[in-house]
Amino acid sequence: xxxxxxxxxxxxxxxxxxxxxxxxxxxxxxxxxxPLRLDRYIRDLEFDYVSVHALKLSVASPDPPTRSYIDxxxxxxxxxxxxxxxxxxxFTRDANSGVEMGHFAxxxxxxxxxxxxxxxxxxxxxxxxSRHFFLENIAYLFRFEGTMSEIQFLKKVxxxxxxxxxxxxxxxxxxxxxxxxxxxEFISEVIPCASRxxxxxxxxxxxxxxxxYIDSHSHPVPDDVWDLYQFALxxxxxxxxxxxxxxxxxxxxxxxxxxxxxxxxxxxxxxELPL
Amino acid sequence: MSAAPNINQEYRQQLKQYAESMAVGMCDGTQSALxxxxxxxxxxxxxxxxxxxxxxxxxxxxELLKDVFDDLENTIAxxxxxxxxxxxxxxxxxxxRFLRWLPLRMSLTPVQxxxxxxxxxxxxxxxxxxxxxxxxxxxxxxxxxxxRRAASILDDVDSMFSVNPIRSRAEFRTLVFVDEQVPxxxxxxxxxxxxxxxxxxxxxxxxxxxALLEQCAPVTISELWCRTAAMDRREVSDFVCDSxxxxxxANC
Numbered sequence: 066x067x068x069x070x071x072x073x074x075x076x077x078x079x080x081x082x083x084x085x086x087x088x089x090x091x092x093x094x095x096x097x098x099x100p101l102r103l104d105r106y107i108r109d110l111e112f113d114y115v116s117v118h119a120l121k122l123s124v125a126s127p128d129p130p131t132r133s134y135i136d137x138x139x140x141x142x143x144x145x146x147x148x149x150x151x152x153x154x155x156f157t158r159d160a161n162s163g164v165e166m167g168h169f170a171x172x173x174x175x176x177x178x179x180x181x182x183x184x185x186x187x188x189x190x191x192x193x194x195s196r197h198f199f200l201e202n203i204a205y206l207f208r209f210e211g212t213m214s215e216i217q218f219l220k221k222v223x224x225x226x227x228x229x230x231x232x233x234x235x236x237x238x239x240x241x242x243x244x245x246x247x248x249x250e251f252i253s254e255v256i257p258c259a260s261r262x263x264x265x266x267x268x269x270x271x272x273x274x275x276x277x278y279i280d281s282h283s284h285p286v287p288d289d290v291w292d293l294y295q296f297a298l299x300x301x302x303x304x305x306x307x308x309x310x311x312x313x314x315x316x317x318x319x320x321x322x323x324x325x326x327x328x329x330x331x332x333x334x335x336x337e338l339p340l
Numbered sequence: 341m342s343a344a345p346n347i348n349q350e351y352r353q354q355l356k357q358y359a360e361s362m363a364v365g366m367c368d369g370t371q372s373a374l375x376x377x378x379x380x381x382x383x384x385x386x387x388x389x390x391x392x393x394x395x396x397x398x399x400x401x402x403e404l405l406k407d408v409f410d411d412l413e414n415t416i417a418x419x420x421x422x423x424x425x426x427x428x429x430x431x432x433x434x435x436x437r438f439l440r441w442l443p444l445r446m447s448l449t450p451v452q453x454x455x456x457x458x459x460x461x462x463x464x465x466x467x468x469x470x471x472x473x474x475x476x477x478x479x480x481x482x483x484x485x486x487x488r489r490a491a492s493i494l495d496d497v498d499s500m501f502s503v504n505p506i507r508s509r510a511e512f513r514t515l516v517f518v519d520e521q522v523p524x525x526x527x528x529x530x531x532x533x534x535x536x537x538x539x540x541x542x543x544x545x546x547x548x549x550x551a552l553l554e555q556c557a558p559v560t561i562s563e564l565w566c567r568t569a570a571m572d573r574r575e576v577s578d579f580v581c582d583s584x585x586x587x588x589x590a591n592c
Contacts, residue, residue, distance in 0.1 A: 098430070098470070100468075100469035100473070100476075101532055101534075103476075103477055121428070125355075126355065134428065158359060160356065160427065161428060163356060165359075166363050166387070167363070167391070167393060167425055168393070170362070170386065173354070177351035177354075180347075181351060206385045207370075208375040208378055209370075209373050210373055210375045244377065275385060
């Protein structure tokens with residue numbers, strides 16, 4: 066079975082969510098968390114696979130996420146029939162009584178961060194029970210000094226907790242391009258440690274002033290990322306549950322929305338064809 | 341193998357130091373902790389982006405205040421660089437903190453006060469709906485029927501009414517939001533109607549009836565008439581019909 070394929074839902078892509086190539090949807094929790102909304106976030110649409118994508122579990126913080134946030138995620142998952150919940154491998158706050166930075170930063174890749182992350186992922190998985198939890202590798206602009214590489218850290222988290230890997234292909238590409246490293250090696254090293262896999266694809270731009278590729282979800286998926294995606298499909302064959310395309314700025318026209326998701330589907334199906 | 345307790349404590353301190361400085365865009369403290377090849381400028385890219393997003397979110401949710409606060413954008417910009425976002429911030433909690441911080445920075449006119457009350461009450465209603473989502477949905481289902489049949493809502497005197505559970509009471513100090521000439525402070529109730537927030541001004545008899553409804557609903561109209569025996573029965577009935585029509589009351 067090829068992975069389920071779909072968009073991270075935005076108001077701008079709702080009109081094409083019935084495209085035949087789409088059978089999955091990702092709900093960004095913070096967008097769905099509109100307290101006055103009366104209907105389901107996915108409305109009357111039905112998908113084979115739905116995932117809720119969170120931003121504030123802050124898995125690398127020393128404190129576990131609060132029950133109220135976990136319950137709110139579960140409520141949205143329940144309401145929309147989601148099979149899985151995901152968040153990022155990073156920290157957005159220091160502690161539950163502390164401050165929030167507004168976005169996730171990578172933890173220092175060391176034993177203490179590994180311990181805190183695994184403890185929190187275990188805690189999260191206990192509360193999500195039947196729903197799979199996936200952890201996403203993030204694109205970062207800086208990194209703290211650590212005692213191991215990101216690959217080693219991620220492999221240990223996946224192995225110790227058994228959680229799934231939300232492989233953001235563009236994030237792997239961006240980090241390797243910006244700071245060195247082989248994106249193919251990153252994927253082939255980590256993917257065997259993941260029990261299940263989801264994928265994110267997006268397009269960013271080269272910021273010449275900063276000298277970095279910025280994962281802004283503002284452009285079509287670049288060719289290098291398509292190639293990497295194909296490679297990731299091969300490496301993860303048999304355990305990729307879903308692939309989600311993300312777009313948050315410079316929205317395409319209807320054809321653009323449809324063409325890009327059809328390419329995601331086509332490549333996933335080609336991977337499934339017998340040699 | 342798990343990290344030793346003192347290592348965990350060090351990690352907690354480490355993250356506290358990073359997060360507190362990055363939350364308000366003070367990146368210098370991170371220099372010594374960065375991996376080789378990274379500089380404070382890299383961290384600044386991260387924090388500037390975060391502060392910009394926080395500013396935009398506040399600016400959007402405080403849009404209403406722009407009518408009565410000069411230079412609101414600069415005030416918000418000062419706030420985000422001075423007061424860090426609280427951990428576990430959700431919904432409009434940062435905007436509410438800003439509204440509590442604002443009077444510490446400047447004295448507000450009565451009109452400005454009413455604008456602040458208006459935004460705070462709207463947030464209070466949203467927060468209530470967030471925590472009582474099923475009650476909100478159930479009431480809106482009943483209310484959609486009650487709104488259509490408001491004129492005949494009293495035909496069955498044994499029918500029970502309940503009050504919209506997603507509501508918040510306040511008083512305006514001025515008449516800036518009120519069309520009619522009424523004494524101030526003017527009692528108002530903010531409440532959810534479908535996916536919107538509405539406001540109703542309560543006249544003196546409305547205050548009495550509404551307080552009773554809040555106290556004893558679900559209640560029938562006949563019971564309400566008994567409890568308001570000193571009042572004109574038609575006045576009580578009209579209040580109930582009007583409240584049903586705007587989504588403040590509904591049959592159970």
